[in-house]
Amino acid sequence: MVSVRKAVAEDYSAVLPLLRRLSTEHDWAPLFRKAWSSGEETFGYLLEDQGKVVGFLGLIHSERLINGQPISFCHTSSWIVEESYRKHSLGLLAPVIKMNDRQVVDLSASKDVHNISLKLGFTSLDTAFVIIPALPVGRGILKWTHTKVINGVDAIEPLLGKEEQRILRDHHQTPCQHLLLKSREATCYIIGTRVIKRGLPFFRIHYFSNVVLFLERAGSFRTRLGMATASIALITDKRFLRGQELPLSKERALPYQRMVKGSFLQPEDIDNLYSEYAIMEMQ
């Protein structure tokens, strides 16, 4: 008898063989580790047949304050079902479809999942990412001394607001790097992870607290961020840049679609924190 139930921390070892079919390189443990308080104790849903785990859908819950508004988030991750049980796959998704009180986000929808998700009430959140070479351009060289980057959580934390301090603490035990861009007038807190693509280091940005400042001073910040993270370029989802094109940047299609269900926020206000990208070493 096949059944669906909530996944708890103790299920990790039973789910791991399935997750390893998705990738043997990833450390999957963070999906079953509670790094912050969210009011939800589950790590997703399991499909079981007579006690044997035959399917899994990971869920990462969080409570955020976005533009002063409290929002509940649920990031989906790692939907996998043994081939002979694929007819029950939708059973794992059913509880998520019924979540009408939260912003459901899927940052890694494959082509098949994308098509199913569209029918199940999801909409496209983003389809492209932008590569920003860490080179000084335009007025960036002239205004070089007007900007600086503060690196390291101990130095950054006292300079952040209350909500940003909470974000920092929640992501402290993750692979994320924390940086604070500073101009004479304002600051922009940035969270991202360093990734290797074709042997080259990039810095993938998951969160800008003040993208307007980044865009205004991108000419120098892009280089400073590259230096601070030892990366040749920055990578960011296109929606974060609010339609602005930066010199020398290149737009590319995302290998996996970003999708969202629930219309609590504008796409550009939905960052990639509290997701599999932020808690795991994902290349």
Added chain:
Amino acid sequence: MSMKDKIFEQISKVMEVEVNDISLDSTPDTLANWDSMRHMNLILAFEMEFSVEIPPEKIVEMLSVQLIIDTVSELVA
């Protein structure tokens, strides 16, 4: 052709099974080929055939032929 017959015909086409193999009690467990992708194709087929839009919450619950008929009938009415 009755609604039930039309639904059986669509299921037969999408699942690639004989109409005779389908019954009101058929579920993904008992009907060959009924996986998630075909389930979604079935939903699209019903939406075109009956000019209805099936809500996401219903889509994931229509897991027997009887439930499909109940849901489609409710939406068409």
